[in-house]
Amino acid sequence: EDKVVQSPLSLVVHEGDTVTLNCSYEVTNFRSLLWYKQEKKAPTFLFMLTSSGIEKKSGRLSSILDKKELFSILNITATQTGDSAIYLCAGESGYALNFGKGTSLLVTP
Amino acid sequence: SQTIHQWPATLVQPVGSPLSLECTVEGTSNPNLYWYRQAAGRGLQLLFYSVGIGQISSEVPQNLSASRPQDRQFILSSKKLLLSDSGFYLCAWSITGTGLAFFGQGTRLTVV
Numbered sequence: 027e028d029k030v031v032q033s034p035l036s037l038v039v040h041e042g043d044t045v046t047l048n049c050s051y052e053v054t055n056f057r058s059l060l061w062y063k064q065e066k067k068a069p070t071f072l073f074m075l076t077s078s079g080i081e082k083k084s085g086r087l088s089s090i091l092d093k094k095e096l097f098s099i100l101n102i103t104a105t106q107t108g109d110s111a112i113y114l115c116a117g118e119s120g121y122a123l124n125f126g127k128g129t130s131l132l133v134t135p
Numbered sequence: 136s137q138t139i140h141q142w143p144a145t146l147v148q149p150v151g152s153p154l155s156l157e158c159t160v161e162g163t164s165n166p167n168l169y170w171y172r173q174a175a176g177r178g179l180q181l182l183f184y185s186v187g188i189g190q191i192s193s194e195v196p197q198n199l200s201a202s203r204p205q206d207r208q209f210i211l212s213s214k215k216l217l218l219s220d221s222g223f224y225l226c227a228w229s230i231t232g233t234g235l236a237f238f239g240q241g242t243r244l245t246v247v
Contacts, residue, residue: 030178032178057234058234058235060234060235060236062238067240067241068225068238068239068240068241069179069225069238070238071235071237074234074235114178114179116179118234119234120234121167121184121186121192122169122181122184122194122234123179123181123234123236124181125171125178125179125180126178127177127178128178
């Protein structure tokens with residue numbers, strides 16, 4: 027059975043801190059690993075990772091995939107209150123996405 | 136550009152009543168379409184996906200059904216709602232052959 031596990035499940039940090047969110051996966055016919063940010067309603071796309079060891083970066087966010095160890099991390103540097111959200115990780119199996127439970131991040135002023 | 140519309144945004148329904156949630160996509164043709172459910176404190180659970188008109192695959196046997204009467208329209212239905220059907224329902228689409236999914240704004244369903 028496909029499995030995506032995220033850790034921690036929740037996290038509270040102060041503005042300016044750096045956070046690392048973890049995602050491990052066991053997905054049949056794995057094709058890619060995706061990260062989404064969910065604030066109130068629709069998850070919005072952050073990154074799609076297909077190759078091991080290549081960091082993807084967008085502003086203060088970055089992510090990397092390790093296909094040998096079957097995990098990915100999402101880093102957020104210099105956190106801001108606007109980063110407060112649920113961060114979802116998903117493994118693509120070829121026809122759909124298998125999601126983890128998400129990490130709930132709260133950034134306090 | 137592509138957009139996805141999902142309605143209604145919130146819904147309160149009594150147990151035993153029927154359900155119909157609709158989702159439409161604009162700006163693309165022959166998308167893959169999905170219905171996910173997100174229960175409180177849990178991740179997104181795939182309910183149904185469709186790769187074409189009339190083609191529906193169910194991931195989890197349950198009280199719900201899905202239909203795709205047109206290329207860019209996806210409907211989630213139930214004949215009789217259960218309390219356990221409460222949750223946040225999300226419609227999504229992706230380009231055929233890719234896993235990158237884009238989500239609608241969701242429907243918060245409360246069954247009372």
